[in-house]
Amino acid sequence: MAKPTLYGADYSVYVRIARMALEEKGIGYELVPLDIFAAEGIPAWYLEHHPFGRIPAFEHDGFHLFETGAIARYVDEAFDGPALQPADVRGRARMGQIIGLLDAYGYRAMVWDVAVERLEKAAPDEALIASGLSQAETVLKVLTSLKAKGPWLLGDQLTLVDLHAAPIVAYFLKVAEGRDLLARFADIPDWYSRIAGRPSFTRTEKVA
Ligand SMILES: N[C@@H](CCC(=O)N[C@@H](CS)C(=O)NCC(=O)O)C(=O)O
Structure with a gap:
């Protein structure tokens, strides 16, 4: 089968x-660099x-x-490799949720x-950070309550949910407020250490 192409940064x-899904499936792919924040703007060809x-x-x-x-x-279903979606209906529904x-x-x-507000802004908007933290707390509460028993968010099987959550949490943990908040949720830090140890995670780390 032809190698897939991913456009992005x-x-x-x-x-x-998306890269973690490709890596977990063991699929070779081409990453075509596309800097969405480039000063010259988004190239017209990319809008196609x-x-x-x-x-x-x-x-x-x-x-x-896209999406x-x-x-x-698609990556999970179109290629060989370990299944990244639950076989049962309720597991897949939970995944979608x-x-x-x-x-x-x-x-x-x-x-x-x-994270971006704290890291990138010369004068961060503290009210925005506070409301972001409050929403993040609800997200983490819900994740904790929905997490199944076992190493991964849906239980014993590593799924697309783990791959979706890990890069978002990784970004949040770049700042002290994120690290402090996450530490208050018993199961999630252990889950995060586990997913952060996967080659799919380390191989997709941004090179400085
Ligand atoms: N719903 C889209 C979201 C993609 C997205 O927001 N990507 C960010 C980068 S992580 C982006 O392109 N941001 C550019 C912008 O907000 O203008 C998806 O699932 O792929």
Whole structure:
């Protein structure tokens, strides 16, 4: 089968989620660099791949996709390798629920409102950070309550949920407020250490 292509940058949380899925499946892929924040703007050709101008976008054998959740599911189903989705209906429903809540309530609060605001701004907006932390606390509470018994978020099987959550949490942990908050949730730090030890995680770390 032809090698898939992923368009994106190594600093991106969502690109990393897609890359982790490819790595866990053991699939060779080409990462075409696309800096969404480049001073010269988003190249016009890229809008053919992603009309909303986000990263990543994906292509395999003439099949084009964007939206990381869809890319990761395609990668799991189109290629050989360990299954990254639960076999049972309720497990898959839980997977969809957690990925959905991370996208809707976790990413912006944890990555942008807390981590990027604290790390990148000369005069961080403390009210934004506080509201981001409050939302992050709810996300972590819910993750803790939905986490199944076992090493991974859905139990004994490593799934796309772990791969979706890890890059978001990793970004949040770049700042002290993120580390302090996470430490208050018994199971999640252990889960994080486990996923952070996977080659799919270390191989997709941003090179400084
Ligand atoms: N819903 C999209 C979100 C992708 C996304 O927001 N990517 C970020 C990088 S991590 C991005 O492209 N940001 C550019 C921007 O916000 O303009 C997905 O699931 O792929």
